[in-house]
Amino acid sequence: MALVSTKQILEEARKIGYGVGAYNVNNMEQIQAIMAAAKETQSPVIIQASRGALKYSNFTYLGYLMKAAVIENPDIPVAMHLDHGNSLESVVKAINLGFSSVMIDGSLLEDGKTVSTYDYNVKVTRSVVEYAHARGVSVEAEIGTLGGIEDGVGSEKMHLTDPKEAKRFVFETGIDSLAIAIGTSHGAYKFKGSVNLAFNILKEIRLLIDIPIVLHGASSVPKELSDEVNKYGGKISGATGVPISNLQEAIKLGVSKINVDTDGRLAITAAIRKVFMESPEKFDPRDYLGPARTALTSLIVAKMKDFGTSGHAKDYSPISLEDMKKQYVSR
Ligand SMILES: [Zn+2]
Secondary structure: OOEOOHHHHHHHHHHHOOOEEEEEOOOHHHHHHHHHHHHHHOOOEEEEEEHHHHHHOOOHHHHHHHHHHHHHOOOOOEEEEEEEEOOHHHHHHHHHOOOOEEEEOOOEOOOOOOEOOHHHHHHHHHHHHHHHHOOOOEEEEEEOEOEOOEOOEOOOOOEOOOHHHHHHHHHHHOOOEEEEOOOOEOOOEOOOOOOOOOHHHHHHHHHHOOOOEEEOOOOOOOHHHHHHHHHOOOOOOOOEOOOHHHHHHHHHOOEEEEEEOHHHHHHHHHHHHHHHHHOOOOOOHHHHHHHHHHHHHHHHHHHHHHOOOOOOOOOOOOOOHHHHHHHHHOO
8 A cells, every 4th residue: 555645745756856746536537547647657646635526425435436546556656635625624524534635725714715814824724733743644734825716715816925924834833735826726717818927936935945835726728628628519718727837847946746627627528528529329428437537647647747757656665654643743
């Protein structure tokens, strides 16, 4: 079993300077697709579930499917990560399901929409760190807010991370990785006009903090994919994402974890639409979910190569959560 914490995956990535994608999952085909890509490219991988995804699948189903990914791929370091936990309660639920890593997003209140205060963020994050570390589970938190809404999470107001506040936050909470806001957004419509990421802020943060940095809302939304969706009857216009060259620049400047959800959704939708349009006589779900799975694998294989993750699955031996727990206690 190579279930590991995100802390280990990201710290190993930082040593060499590559990025690791964290790919959102809702169902079996997505999980299988991502794991097939990880196996093909020999990449460590973070599979992450949002609260919305866990609710959709009634928690247990998705939890067990993610565990199956770990069991089926003993040679691949896999982290099971909760995306945008909103309270200690949501984190406890994920850890009870076997997650090795959690995010607590205290930049927003529990409703996942209202921007919170710094003090609230510190308080909720500290309570999660205490609970998670006692179980060997690593914690990601966020400071600053992204634009856009996805899975019901997001204030739509963008508030770029203040580097000095980030430094204080890391010190006061003891988190393992920090999600920052430098201009990315959740969803498929990230930029009106040209892409504009605040690399100067990223550079400043990197100088001030010494833990892995996370970029949310980092799908590239390639035009070929939205064109493909539209070609088969979809209606997506004006969608823009973060070009891969910007992500590679961000990795060079110290970003270790890159969250990708939208691109996977587009790849799946394009593949399913294609089958429906070209073969309207088909009605076996495997006839369209199968091609969707294949399309997603190709997308993730490309990401793993672009982020530099490929080939690093066997660089290190996995640290069990039990051993992580000891490391945290002795700190
Ligand atoms: Zn996010």
